[in-house]
Amino acid sequence: MRFINYLSIIIIAALALPTFVSAGISIHEYTQAIEESPKDMKYKFYLLRGKAYKDSGKMDPALKDLNTSIKLYPNRTAYIYRGELFFETERYAEAINDFTTAIDINPTIELYKQRGESYLNTANYVLALADGLNIIDMAPHNAESYYVSIEALENLGDIKLARELAFKVTSFDRGNKKANGIITKYPLKFVFIGENPFTLYISQEDNVTKDKANEIFLMYKRGEKIDANLKNKLDECSTIGKQMIGYLARLKETWDDYFEEVKSLQVRSIKAHDVLRAKYQKQSTAIEHKIEIWEGKSKKCTDELVQVFWGNK
Structure with missing residues (x-):
């Protein structure tokens, strides 16, 4: 009876990804769930435990669990968490691969932003610009949507275009520090x-x-x-x-x-x-x-x- 009641609680947590990851469930409890759960549920608990490890700064066991989760059942959430782990540990090429896989499944603004920032960190400004433009298309009235494109254009040497996007930002967010910084740095003649x-x-x-x-x-x-x-x-x-x-x-x-x-x-x-x-x-x-x-x-x-x-x- 203890097994059924305990497992039912943990399964509810797993099905509610990622809400319950930080809801007070300990790494020890995830470990128990891995041991006691049905085979087709284990990937969820490896995912949850990997996220818990990552959030506590334990990157090596986090990576091991996320790898296991993906091996058992390739899933978008695990690719996102592992991509974030790679980004946080400055393994940008691997982060790009995982974010790309997640984007192929279901593209979102946040994923384009994460991959765009990864491209910026690898000095791949062309691909960063492509992602930045996708972000702008998805949320044209959000100032942060323009940041990846502006930084990519500045590094590509396209100052006029970077400045034009900065002016666009100030048209609906006049006090935006990043946009005004570009305008001040490269003033119009x-x-x-x-x-x-x-x-x-x-x-x-x-x-x-x-x-x-x-x-x-x-x-x-x-x-x-x-x-x-x-x-x-x-x-x-x-x-x-x-x-x-x-x-x-x-x-x-x-x-x-x-x-x-x-x-x-x-x-x-x-x-x-x-x-x-x-x-x-x-x-x-x-x-x-x-x-x-x-x-x-x-x-x-x-x-x-x-x-x-x-x-x-």
């Missing part, structure tokens, strides 16, 4: 001021020009009477601003297409990724050249606008 369709594009560092240009813009927007020369120059600068918006939108679309192709093709080698990135880099370089031209025109027009403004002050 230029910023927009004003509103469409009358957008001026000026140097971020030129605060005096920025303030005066904003003042002019507000006068123009409110329909206040201004000098004809001032209005003409403002029209010219606004046209330049719209051109800048168009080219920047094209640049964003180019790299959005790149992200989509990385995900759809599931690029799994550095060589293949380099070919893909070179393709989009060529396209973006041509657009960036146009942007540089219009940046010069924008700065010149803004300087002239300020001079006209002061001349009519």
Whole structure:
């Protein structure tokens, strides 16, 4: 009778994986359950005891139990726990294998995150980026979803894309420290001021020009009477601003297409990724050249606008 009552309690715990792992059941009790349970249930108790060992920092017996659980019955939970053990002991290649097996059974955000972080720790930034983009797809409004991709892009040298994702994070989490850290580390050289369709594009560092240009813009927007020369120059600068918006939108679309192709093709080698990135880099370089031209025109027009403004002050 003791066997039946005792075993029924432990079986309930096993069926409730992983809730009961830390519910006060001791390693000794799991050992008893292994000895007394039916053959087809033993893998569960090896799994539970392995998790208990891992949580108590006893990695060697934990690994032995998780290996036994998988040998008796390959199961997703055991692969996850063993992957976490490998990650915690810095055996990242083995962690990647286990997380991949678990993802193949049922992909989740947490698994992509764990595998992505493992790729980052092995300097495999291409595959980390692929996992990072999957995370973003699954939870686009969660700031943490962007962390793997941002770190991968930064290490790949794609600073513009890393910064773009950081700006995306701050659009719904303004105070996010990680995103703001990237933006601060790699500041934009230029910023927009004003509103469409009358957008001026000026140097971020030129605060005096920025303030005066904003003042002019507000006068123009409110329909206040201004000098004809001032209005003409403002029209010219606004046209330049719209051109800048168009080219920047094209640049964003180019790299959005790149992200989509990385995900759809599931690029799994550095060589293949380099070919893909070179393709989009060529396209973006041509657009960036146009942007540089219009940046010069924008700065010149803004300087002239300020001079006209002061001349009519």
